[in-house]
Amino acid sequence: MSANPPTNRRWWTLAVLALTQLVVVLDATIVTIALPQAQQELGLSDLERQWVITAYVLVFGALLLLGGRIADYWGRKRAFMVGMIGFGLASAFGGLAQNGTELIVARGLQGLFAALLAPAALALLTVTFASGRDRNTAFAVFGIIGGTGAAVGLLLGGVLTEFTSWRWCLLVNVIFVILGMIGGAFFLTESKAEGDNRYDVWGTITVALGLGSLVYGFSLAEEGWGSINTIGFLALGVGLLALFVLIESRVAQPLLPLRVILHRVRGGAFLIQAIVGSVLIGATLYLTFHFQIVLGMTPLVAGLANVAMTVVILVAVPILTKQLPAIGPRLLMIVGPLLAAAGLVYLSFITPGGNYFVEVLPGLVLLGIGLAGLFVPLQNLALTGVAPHDAGAASATVNAATQIGGSIGLSVFTAIYAQAAEESAASGISQFAAFTDGYSAVFIASAITMIAASLLAVFLIRGKKSELLPQGDQAAPHLG
Known part of the structure; x- marks a missing residue:
């Protein structure tokens, strides 16, 4: 059975699924700014503080493939609705947590239900917008949400932490879940993989x-x-x-048909998605630390300071989407990471007493333009030509690449930061200067990973434009 709703209904479907994507993505970062307040109130150790973030992305990434297959076999709308309910309950549990163990368990449960919710949403998007210009627009919107969700999480976390409590960084999800369930009940159409399905x-x-x-x-x-x-x-x-x-x-x-990932283009897209995840989750965390710890910004101002990148992405994506049929996805996949790398290198020159508008803003603008160039074609490339039977598994792989990339990136960047900051502190410089040296090292490492993404695009994102970017009403050709 395949979803094929009327045109107007399809755009309402996109709105519901985009809201889902926003909730899943922003939850990886929304608690970042709130962590100092939560740590003080609950008496968290530094290790427990780290696991508040890691528990979510780790469980999410590790179980996404299973979630994708459950969505394929059990029904994508059904999986979506159950995932929504579970995510809302886990968020409420976290918002009411009385100690570190309860908070970490709640974050793990959020990741568990997000692993069911996210691939169901992306699979529904894939079968609802099968090909043509509408598909490009739908995936561009989804890409914008995926790319800006991390920054939105930082901003929303800052607002909620400063004016209410860190607990509302979790409780706010209940509102999103209620809206998503209402929209899902009215606008989503059930679809599932046909045939003999075994786990x-x-x-x-x-x-x-x-x-x-x-x-x-x-x-x-x-x-x-x-x-x-x-x-x-x-x-x-x-x-x-x-x-x-x-x-x-x-x-x-x-669980994951190897044909989904072994094709050169799709495999390349998955690898690049992992690199983007590492930068979005890992590098932005340390930029936030620089804002609050070194520059002394309040949670709200720190959240606003990240908005520049989000605004640039929101402006650039529609422009690049219109140009995509003419220039094709390959050029964007090569140039986008290089621009993002240039922005990260610029950020590496931050100083303890530097001015945000001089030392940070230009780097965020470059980073935003580069990421926008990636978001426009990336998810489309990762899913183009995937058979409907594999839509859930392929969708799960896209999300898993982001989350696992973010988890690994956060861990690796933390090790790089710690080593650089420790070496600088040993030289006798001030504590804030040592912190800044650590952040700079993270930005340089992030820039190197983005250059690697550009090289991957050069060698792996190849093929005729009709294969990489199917047009018209014909079904997308199978690339694998």
């Missing part, structure tokens, strides 16, 4: 444990890359993921 139990276990071990291993890197725990968990994660690939190549109903 890949062993694939689910190996990929969840593998990704979890990998991310946890990277989170331990701050102790030292050579520590036995870091090496052990990283090695275990790699081994389990290798076993997962072996299982997927042999089972009849794989």
